[in-house]
Amino acid sequence: MTKRVSAKYKLDRRMGENVWGRAKSPINKREYGPGEHGQRRKGKMSDFGTQLRAKQKLKGYYANISEKKFRKYYQEADRRKGDTGENLVGILEQRLDAVVYRAKFVPTVFAARQLVNHGHVAVNGQKVDVPSFVVREGDVVEVRRKAHEIPMVIQAQQSNERDVPEYIQADGLKATFLRVPSLDEVPYPVRMEPNLVVEFYSR
Known part of the structure; x- marks a missing residue:
């Protein structure tokens, strides 16, 4: 079973978004992050931080796929012809x-x-x-x-x-x-940015 069964909505609070678009999401009531420091004002995020955040959000959306597995999906997407970000989303939707x-x-x-x-x-x-x-x-x-x-x-x-x-x-x-769908066909409740995920792994 997934590692995030009992605390899956922590992803919502960390991202500050209702990642799965569910009515039960705590972000609907508390827009700040989890933990005692969750309400601190956040500074401007670096390029690396933005890319990491995009990766965490996309990976977490699919029930928190392991990093090893997710990297393999990226490598497969990169090997295929066409846009790597689009390929990655297509691979994830085929699970x-x-x-x-x-x-x-x-x-x-x-x-x-x-x-x-x-x-x-x-x-x-x-x-x-x-x-x-x-x-x-x-x-x-x-x-x-x-x-x-x-x-x-x-x-x-x-x-x-x-x-x-x-x-x-x-x-x-x-x-x-x-x-296999294109990115704009996938009904993500929030904006996913697979292009930033590609940039993260391309560093």
Whole structure:
């Protein structure tokens, strides 16, 4: 399971933004950072600090991917043709836990990782319990029948908090991954800056 289950909203407070766009986010009530020094006035951030912050925000958004894994994603994005930042976002959106979250099978990306880890998700009819599994165009992802009555699955299906993006075709607890999205197609609640992430790793 993810390391940030019990304190995931610390990312919101550290960034000063509602990173996942959730109504429960503490940033909706307290716009200052966590800890006893959270209310101190912040000075101007350096270029390095801005790049690091962009990396932390994007990495944290996907249920706090490990640094080792995230760097591998960057290296793969850099090897591919085209814009490295766009490639990076596309790779992240192909993760199975990201697709499960986008398809509204669960309310949060942390819950998506948990659902996959526990063996409740199938891809093209085969059980997959690896959250970082790469979903390809045309793959069908679904919640296995024994998990249909899990409360968080039911909650997500009934929620109006977010919509399923156009690059995923969802029908109840089954969804088809239609294509790898571009940055402007991904429904981030806050501005993500993968170009700054590229600059961070290019230093």
